[in-house]
Amino acid sequence: DQQVKQNSPSLSVQEGRISILNCDYTNSMFDYFLWYKKYPAEGPTFLISISSIKDKNEDGRFTVFLNKSAKHLSLHIVPSQPGDSAVYFCAAEDSGANNLFFGTGTRLTVIP
Amino acid sequence: EAGVAQSPRYKIIEKRQSVAFWCNPISGHATLYWYQQILGQGPKLLIQFQNNGVVDDSQLPKDRFSAERLKGVDSTLKIQPAKLEDSAVYLCASSRSGVTETQYFGPGTRLLVL
Numbered sequence: 578d579q580q581v582k583q584n585s586p587s588l589s590v591q592e593g594r595i596s597i598l599n600c601d602y603t604n605s606m607f608d609y610f611l612w613y614k615k616y617p618a619e620g621p622t623f624l625i626s627i628s629s630i631k632d633k634n635e636d637g638r639f640t641v642f643l644n645k646s647a648k649h650l651s652l653h654i655v656p657s658q659p660g661d662s663a664v665y666f667c668a669a670e671d672s673g674a675n676n677l678f679f680g681t682g683t684r685l686t687v688i689p
Numbered sequence: 690e691a692g693v694a695q696s697p698r699y700k701i702i703e704k705r706q707s708v709a710f711w712c713n714p715i716s717g718h719a720t721l722y723w724y725q726q727i728l729g730q731g732p733k734l735l736i737q738f739q740n741n742g743v744v745d746d747s748q749l750p751k752d753r754f755s756a757e758r759l760k761g762v763d764s765t766l767k768i769q770p771a772k773l774e775d776s777a778v779y780l781c782a783s784s785r786s787g788v789t790e791t792q793y794f795g796p797g798t799r800l801l802v803l
Contacts, residue, residue, distance in 0.1 A: 611791075618778055618796065620693070620794030620795050620797050621732070621780070622793075622794065623792070633791075666731050666732070676734060676745060677734065677739075678731075679732045680731050681730050682731055683729050688755070
């Protein structure tokens with residue numbers, strides 16, 4: 578039972594354009610959401626997060642949007658750079674249950 | 690500060706053999722996690738420690754998997770006996786305290802069971 582879903586396994590974007598990665602969740606108890614970035618042969622690294630009390634959080638080129646009614650969040654990267662090429666995992670937690678659930682990941686390729 | 694260390698990085702074993710993985714979390718981090726990441730899937734939590742106590746091991750296959758965190762620092766994850774479906778990357782992560790704190794991941798141990 579996949580509670581966090583990333584339906585696009587891959588995405589290719591031209592350098593300088595916007596990358597939009599999407600994530601859907603099913604558990605309405607989730608109250609904190611994170612994006613992790615993973616390079617080959619490395620562990621995931623934290624990128625950006627958002628609490629359920631917000632609908633947007635911005636950090637430099639990265640912005641996460643949360644639509645609680647649709648149980649949907651997205652990560653926007655603008656402008657995209659070749660170094661952004663990696664696998665991006667969406668994760669969600671119910672802070673009361675003390676567990677973090679990951680999506681299956683989206684492989685982003687930024688073409689120079 | 691030094692990151693999360695894991696060893697070995699790669700391991701190949703035959704089914705029914707046993708294997709152990711080691712993790713050294715970031716200094717001062719009270720919470721330690723072991724995740725299993727099967728190819729094409731996201732990481733799945735196996736067990737979570739707070740200091741040297743188990744917080745959540747509900748998804749740990751206890752008939753073959755065991756983990757310990759002696760003295761609340763290093764941790765080992767053991768599989769005995771291994772099955773083909775245990776082939777995965779085993780990730781260790783740590784956080785200052787609890788899952789609401791950012792988790793920092795190690796590079797993982799890639800296990801192949803033949």
